[in-house]
Amino acid sequence: MPTDTKRSSSPAPGPRSWPVIGNLGILRGVLPFLEQQWRRHGDVFRVQLAGQSATVLTHPEDFQRVLATDRANFIKGPAYDPMRKLLGDGLLTLEGETWNTRHALAQPAFHRRSIMRLSAVMAKCGTRFCDQLASELGGSAQIKDVHRMFVHLTLDVAICALFGEGGLDSQQISYESLSQAMEIMSDGVNGFRLPDWIPTPKNRKFKRIGRELDRGVLAIVEHARQNYDPEAGSLLSMLLGARDESGTALSNEEVRAEVFTLFIAGHETTALTLTWVFALLDQHADVMVRMRDEVDSVLAGREPTFEDVAKLPYVRQVVDETLRLRPVGPFVARNVVNDDQIRGFSVGRGEMVMPFIWGLHRHPAFWSHPERFDPERFAAGEAKARHKWSYMPFSGGARVCIGSTFALVESVILLAQLLTRFDLQVQSCKDVKPTAIGTVRPSSPVRVRFKVRHPR
Numbered sequence: 001m002p003t004d005t006k007r008s009s010s011p012a013p014g015p016r017s018w019p020v021i022g023n024l025g026i027l028r029g030v031l032p033f034l035e036q037q038w039r040r041h042g043d044v045f046r047v048q049l050a051g052q053s054a055t056v057l058t059h060p061e062d063f064q065r066v067l068a069t070d071r072a073n074f075i076k077g078p079a080y081d082p083m084r085k086l087l088g089d090g091l092l093t094l095e096g097e098t099w100n101t102r103h104a105l106a107q108p109a110f111h112r113r114s115i116m117r118l119s120a121v122m123a124k125c126g127t128r129f130c131d132q133l134a135s136e137l138g139g140s141a142q143i144k145d146v147h148r149m150f151v152h153l154t155l156d157v158a159i160c161a162l163f164g165e166g167g168l169d170s171q172q173i174s175y176e177s178l179s180q181a182m183e184i185m186s187d188g189v190n191g192f193r194l195p196d197w198i199p200t201p202k203n204r205k206f207k208r209i210g211r212e213l214d215r216g217v218l219a220i221v222e223h224a225r226q227n228y229d230p231e232a233g234s235l236l237s238m239l240l241g242a243r244d245e246s247g248t249a250l251s252n253e254e255v256r257a258e259v260f261t262l263f264i265a266g267h268e269t270t271a272l273t274l275t276w277v278f279a280l281l282d283q284h285a286d287v288m289v290r291m292r293d294e295v296d297s298v299l300a301g302r303e304p305t306f307e308d309v310a311k312l313p314y315v316r317q318v319v320d321e322t323l324r325l326r327p328v329g330p331f332v333a334r335n336v337v338n339d340d341q342i343r344g345f346s347v348g349r350g351e352m353v354m355p356f357i358w359g360l361h362r363h364p365a366f367w368s369h370p371e372r373f374d375p376e377r378f379a380a381g382e383a384k385a386r387h388k389w390s391y392m393p394f395s396g397g398a399r400v401c402i403g404s405t406f407a408l409v410e411s412v413i414l415l416a417q418l419l420t421r422f423d424l425q426v427q428s429c430k431d432v433k434p435t436a437i438g439t440v441r442p443s444s445p446v447r448v449r450f451k452v453r454h455p456r
Contacts (some may be wrong), residue, residue: 012055012345014046031330031358031436038359044343054352055342056331058359060366060389062342066334066355068397076399077335079352089254090261091402101244103402106258109238110402115409117233118161119306122410125157126417127303134421134452141451143427146278147442150271157410158266162259163220164234217259221252235262265403269328270410272439276326277318277415279446280373282429287375291315295419301454304416309409312416317375319411323393325373330358330436332395357392358440366390425449 015037026033026049034056037045043059057063066074075095084093091102108114133149136142221236230241239255250258281288291314298311309316331354336347347353362370366387367377376382383391394401401407418424427447435443 009341009346011053011347012044012046012342013041014048015040017048029435031434031440034331034356035359035362038356043363044345046345052352053348054333054354055345055347056354056356056359057342058356058363059343060360060363060387063355063360063392063396064389065342066353067332067392067395067399070340071397071399073337073340074334074353075337076333077337077350079333079335087260088257090257092261092265102250102254102258103398105242105244105250106239106402108242109235110406114233114238115405116306118235118406119309119409119413121160122157122413123303123305123417125153125160126414129153129156130417130421133450134455137450137452139452141423141449143447143449145445146448147271147275147446150274151267153414154267154271154274154410155263157270157414158263160234161266161406162235162262163224164232164236214256217256218252221255221259225252262403265401266406268439269401269403269407270414272326272328272441273319273322273407273411274414275442275446276440277322277411278424278426278448279429279432279442280322280325282426284373287318287373288424288426291318291415292419295416299416299420301420304413306409308416309412312412313380314375315412315415315419316408317378319408319415320378320391320393321373321375324361324367324377324391325371326434326440327357327361327393328439329395330440331356355392355395357395358436360390360392363390421452421454423449423451423453 026047034047037047038056038058044055044057044062046053046055048054057066076093077095080093087093089098091099091106094102129152221240224236225240228240229237236255236259239250239258241249243249294312294314298308304312334353334355336349336351336353339349340347342353361367364370367390389396394404394407425448427449429446431444432446433443434440
C-alpha cells in the first residue's frame with residue numbers, strides 16, 4: 001500500500017471519473033471499489049459519486065481529526081439530506097447547537113440505569129421469540145433465513161423499548177405497515193431510489209404508509225403526554241420527561257423524529273449484527289462451542305439479565321469482532337465548512353469527506369491478519385495495544401451513536417438466549433458476500449439449522 005508522507009495543496013489522488021456518473025468502477029459494488037482504491041492510492045484518496053466529490057479516509061488519526069478534534073469544520077450537511085427526508089430532524093441528522101440541546105435531552109434515556117431497565121424488555125422479547133420458534137419446531141430441526149427472523153425480533157424489541165408493552169396495539173398502528181415502512185426506508189438508504197415526486201408504486205406506497213404512521217405515532221405521543229407516567233421506563237416516556245436548562249420539553253414533532261430515528265437505528269443495526277455473527281461462524285464451529293459453553297456456565301438454562309452481560313465476555317468478543325469485519329455502516333459522511341487540508345491534500349468548502357470504517361477496521365498497521373475472523377482480538381487487555389481510533393463500529397467522537405450500548409447489550413442478550421434454547425448449525429455461507437451503500441447487508445440468505453435444546 002502506498003505511503004501518505006507527501007505534502008500537496010492539490011486534491012488527493014483517485015481513479016478516473018466521468019462527468020455526472022462519476023466513477024464507473026463503483027457499479028461493481030461500493031465496498032470492493034473503495035477498498036481497491038484505498039490499496040492503490042493510500043490512506044487518503046478521492047472518488048466521484050454521482051457527481052459528488054468525496055475524499056475517503058482510512059487512517060485512525062484522520063478519523064480522530066474529522067470526528068473529534070476539528071469536527072466543527074466537518075459537519076452533517078447536504079450529505080445527510082436523503083436521511084432527513086426519511087427521518088426528519090432527529091439526533092442522527094441535526095447539527096450545531098440544535099444537536100447539542102437535543103443530545104443533552106436524550107442522553108439520560110441511554111444511561112446505565114435506563115439500559116438496565118430496557119435489558120429486561122430485550123430478554124422478554126427474546127423469550128417470546130424463542131418460545132414461538134420452539135413451538136414451531138417441536139421435535140424437528142429446520143433451516144431458517146436468520147436475517148429475516150432477526151429483523152422481526154429486533155423490531156419487536158424496538159417497539160417494546162420505545163412504547164412499552166402494548167403501546168402500539170392500544171393506538172391501532174399496523175405492525176405490518178411499520179415493518180413495510182422500515183423496509184422501504186432501508187432500501188432508500190441502501191440503494192438507488194427515484195425522486196419522491198415520481199409516482200412509482202414504491203414511492204406511492206411509502207407516502208401512504210408514512211402518512212398513516214405519522215398520524216399514529218403523533219397520536220401515541222399525544223396520548224402518552226396526556227397520561228405521562230415517569231415510571232413507565234419506555235424510551236418514549238423518557239423523551240417526554242426530558243427538559244432542557246430552561247425547563248422546555250421536546251415538542252410532539254421533535255419526539256416523533258427521535259422515535260423514527262430510534263426505529264431505524266434500533267432494529268436494523270442489531271438484526272444485521274446477529275446475522276453477520278452467524279455468517280462469520282461458518283467454518284468456525286469452535287467459536288460456536290465456546291460461546292455456548294460460556295452461556296451454559298453462566299446462565300445454566302435461565303434467561304439472561306443485564307448483570308449477566310459482563311459475565312459473558314467471549315460472546316461480547318464475538319460481537320465486537322463481527323462489528324469489526326462487518327460494521328453496520330461502512331462509512332460516515334461529513335461536509336467541509338471551510339477549505340482545509342487532510343494529510344496534505346486539499347478539501348474544498350462544501351465537498352464531502354468520508355471516513356471509511358470498512359477500511360479502518362482492516363488497516364494492516366493496526367490489525368494483524370485483518371481479514372481473519374478472530375474474537376481473541378478483543379480479549380481483556382488487547383484494546384490497550386491498539387490506537388483508540390482504530391475501532392469505530394458506531395462512529396466516534398461526540399457524534400458516536402447514542403444507542404451503541406443498547407445495541408451491544410441487546411446483541412449479547414439475544415445471542416445468549418438463542419444459544420441456550422437451540423442447537424445451531426450454520427449452513428455454508430461461501431456465497432454470502434457483503435453488499436452495501438448505507439448499511440452492510442448479506443448478498444444472499446444466511447441459513448442456520450435450528451433444533452430445540454431446552455424446551456420451556
